[in-house]
Amino acid sequence: MYRLFALLLPVLLLLFLCVSASAAPAEDLTPLCTFTSNSPTYLARLTDGKIDRHFQTVSYQENYLEVTAPDSKPIDSMYIIWTKDSGKVLLEVFDEKDGRYRTYRTVNAVYLHEYIPLPENTHRIRFSSTDKLGTLAIREISLYGPGDLPSSVQMWQPSCREADLLVLVAHPDDEYLFFGGTIPWYAREVGCHVAVAYMTLQNDTRAHELLNGLWTAGVREYPYLLGFDDKLSFSLSSQYRFWGKEETLQAVIKLFETAQPKVVVTQGVEGEYGHGGHQVVADLCLRIIRDGEGDSTFRPHKLYVHMLDEHPVHMNWNVPITSDKSVHGKTSLEVAQDAFLCHQSQQGFSQEIQYGPYRGQRYKFEVVEGGLMDNAFFGLAYSDVGPDDSGVSDFLQHIDTLTSGDVAAFSPVEASESTALPTEEPAPTPKSRITLTIHK
């Protein structure tokens, strides 16, 4: 027995070292680094922990920002929170052998919250503005040594092109208020590819809240931001007049052709409490998917509409998530509540309900079970894979999914050059054969 233990000891020791090495947290080098710029007025804002205060260079000049780490502490990676309107930035890494900077890559091209791994033994980096305005605007920057990064570091992947499920909403926060545990359940428990798309963003703050919320909910593939301006209206026609009926139709068709979702879930035809933007996304989905309008080259297999009375499904968001241990057994509704709390600017509001049996009452913005705008109640508006089985509540029922376990087989395309929809045309996809159409 002793001999066996002696033989196994080196193996056990190696295993322990490997586990220890992988579990070592990365050192936060940010307080040890030196920041210099030709436009130094707001340098302190880079690392003040406040995303509402950002570093900004003087306009109309070539600007740079240098970061230098101590000689004994190479920078392994960094995490940057950009401003929504800042342009692409050139990132250079200092080559110690040659004694000069070398171009590394362009950053701030895709992700508003960007994780950037750096070459081995990097001690100095330089950001340079690339547009004629000299824009270099950063909300927060964090620099790390090697090791496990904190969970707050968001490492976004390209927007998915073969989504199992697409959640299409008008505004950031609608995806939790009216969809309950949908995103956490399918992203964290089922582990499938969940795309989330937003018609409008309103402002920079809500863009950051949106990303923080999705990351909390378990989404890792960057959302689709369709870029329409925000406007409060209470009718379909007035919202269409503002956004454009044809423009919105083409934008959502392009979204479907790009994300190629097997199943789409969207907002209520009466706009929940009556918002015209919510009504528009429901109407667009019905026109394109159910009615075949717009001659799209891609048609999802199923469409669920929030609070639609026909072919109803009642989801259960109170089942604990067990596949993803990082949420410590919370239910999908509880994770959705956490995600909604990331939308700090939207807490504590309510809105008067404009239509239906609850007209005149106030809808409070909170993620709760049941309530006036039941976030677990949906109707199957279209299906080409047959009706859902009685007693089974699963948006992906009868759908072959590409789960995260198949990620090696899933080949995300190169990230687009902007946070909006990519402009390149996807390869045409033949229309799905319609075996059953459920009409409203």
Ligand SMILES: [Ca+2]
């Ligand atoms: Ca700041």
